[in-house]
Amino acid sequence: MSSDTAYDYVVIGAGSAGCVLANRLSADPGARVLLLEAGPKDSYPWIHIPVGYFKTMHNPATDWCLKTEPDPGLNGRSLAWPRGKVLGGSSSINGLLYIRGQPQDYDQWRQLGCTGWSWEDVLPLFKRSEHQERGPDEFHGTGGPLSVSDMRVRRDICDAYIAAAEELGIPRNPDCNGAMQEGAGYFQLTARNGRRCSSAVAFLRPVLDRPNLTVMTGATVQRLVLTGKRVTGVEVWVDGAVKRIEVRREVVLSAGAIHSPHILELSGIGRGEVMQRVGIPVVHHLPGVGENLQDHLQARSMYRSSVPTLNDEVNNFFRKMLIGVEYILFRRGPMSMGASQAYIFARTSPAMDTPDVQFHIQPLSSDKPGEGLHRYSAFTASVCQLRPESRGRLEPRSSDPRQAPAIHPNYLATHTDQRTIVEGMKLARRLAATKALSPFIVEELDPGAKVKTDEELLVHARNTATTIYHPAGTCKMGVDAMAVVDPALRVHGIEGLRVADASIMPTLVSGNTNAPTIMIGEKASDLILAAARHASYAAAA
Structure with missing residues (x-):
């Protein structure tokens, strides 16, 4: 030594x-x-x-x-x-x-x-x-x-989510790090x-x-x-x-x-x-x-899309090359994107003083980072409980x-955590049913139509939810x-x-x-x- x-x-x-x-x-x-x-x-x-x-x-x-x-x-x-x-x-x-x-x-x-x-x-x-x-x-x-800095790419699906939030009474908010967090908008990036x-x-x-x-x-x-x-x-x-x-x-x-x-x-x-x-x-x-x-536990909702998404671009050789060229020349486009593009901070109950869930919106879908995107048009909205009670x-x-x-x-160890993740998934479905967002959706892939009751949603979360790395x-x-x-x-x-x-x-x-x-x-x-x-x-x- x-x-x-x-x-x-x-x-x-x-x-x-x-x-x-x-x-x-x-x-x-x-x-x-x-x-x-x-x-x-x-x-x-x-x-x-x-x-x-x-x-x-x-x-x-x-x-x-x-x-x-x-x-x-x-x-x-x-x-x-x-x-x-x-x-x-x-x-x-x-x-x-x-x-x-x-x-x-x-x-x-x-x-x-x-x-x-x-x-x-x-x-x-x-x-x-x-x-x-x-x-x-x-x-x-x-x-x-x-x-x-601001996001250097915008997507119609993300714009639709922000409009969908407005339909449900969740305000547009271009700065969730400003006067208030509640609302929907595009993330800023480091x-x-x-x-x-x-x-x-x-x-x-x-x-x-x-x-x-x-x-x-x-x-x-x-x-x-x-x-x-x-x-x-x-x-x-x-x-x-x-x-x-x-x-x-x-x-x-x-x-x-x-x-x-x-x-x-x-x-x-x-x-x-x-x-x-x-x-x-x-x-x-x-x-x-x-x-x-x-830790923040996220439950994902994935939807097959009626319009092309980033999945289509990445899985097409020539469009993928164009993405690379756009980034090299202008530092813009999909390669300049963060992990998610749009956010929604919302309350699952009017009794909440401040938002208790956060949505991360992505104009793409995959099983997990590093495994590539699905070979069909789809997009993702994940929701996490902001203030979990469970302690590991x-x-x-x-x-x-x-x-x-x-x-x-020790995820989902308390009733509050269980209720919040279920309510967050139900809010995801209400967003999907709005006039702004529903035209983009062919079907709900995950959790899927067979998952209906609160009990079934909780079981689905236990079987599929994952960390959001916090x-x-x-x-x-x-x-x-x-x-x-x-x-x-x-x-x-x-x-x-x-x-x-x-x-x-x-x-x-x-x-x-x-x-x-x-x-x-x-x-x-x-x-x-x-x-x-x-x-x-x-x-x-």
Whole structure:
């Protein structure tokens, strides 16, 4: 085992939050910063083409290719859970959709004791990161590293969905990240000139020439090194050997909702009985590690279309070539599309104060990303419950860092979650029956006409619903006994260690998680730099 030169800060994970931290912390030329990433550099060309998520998800070159345990709520099915293993993390393989969630999400965090995390507190951080194509306003910023742009392609089916929502009393809303979330419109993307703007592209690439910033790829963290209850180093597997890296100030875990709690438990920080079961010595009992797992579960409705869809274009050699030419020449067309084109945020009941379901509309159909499109004209609307009550957990399988943890999502475990997914599917059918949308539909392929009652819809969801790739909550922030980090993101009972990624969310935000995770990276940077300034003042006093 060799020892490298000490660093002031070591950030573990070059994902959505980790790249932000590397940028902001290395802005201090007096601080040496090391960013560790288990995956490779983001040189695979499909990473940078928006529609390339079809090539990067389920691809071991860029994806951890995780799988859940058989889940009782899904009738014993195991799901693939893509997670980015590359510079940029999941922001390099995701669907590019820019959604912040509802102001009430963050106000709830504040009500749970997370001082400094209300909507009023975090909105400036969202704006600081952002370069909004439409220009600045009360809710949006310009001049930030993260480009947020309008969809560079429109589709008649998506327009019809927006009109269908209006027929049902759901308003048109061109900005679900603005004054209100409720409504229907086209997604904005984390894209710049028709190319993916991952966290690595936005935050890391512009500062790679800083002499005080080191980026180490192909570096798998084995464990944190503790002296008493303080983290003083990190052991990593890189270039075929284990290296120990010394840390002078802080380690920041930004490895994501799966790997951050896993690294904690490999280091002896977590649930004592769980670690002992697999032979990991207990250094610090912290029962919330790996608990509180939340995810958005999507139920898809697919329709055979009366008009050609993207399926037809992709399955025709000459039209497929034209798609490529259009993208190369103009950075437009289907290759510039994100994972979905249009959204609908809606309430399944008038009793709801805010939307409780989100639709992702796609002018295409497939079994799953990476498996190609169906060879017939069809389109898809998937619906997910925004605020699931069900809570799952993670557990280490062994003390071997190379073995992924066991993932127990525990989907559809509560009556509210079951009711909401059923009501969401029924809303999908009401949309399909509108004057605006029904002319586009030949037949409902999925769930299909045979699935009629609420009970049958729930069974269908258990048999077919899948993740929409938003795991969170496994190192939750808070002040209760199950909290893993405090509102300053410091791990309870351990010095020199913070967590900054989607795992710290006490409750899942009402929408896609990439933008909120980037915000968490911004917040963590401010907290760490403020602590460093305070320490400097104290030392000088």
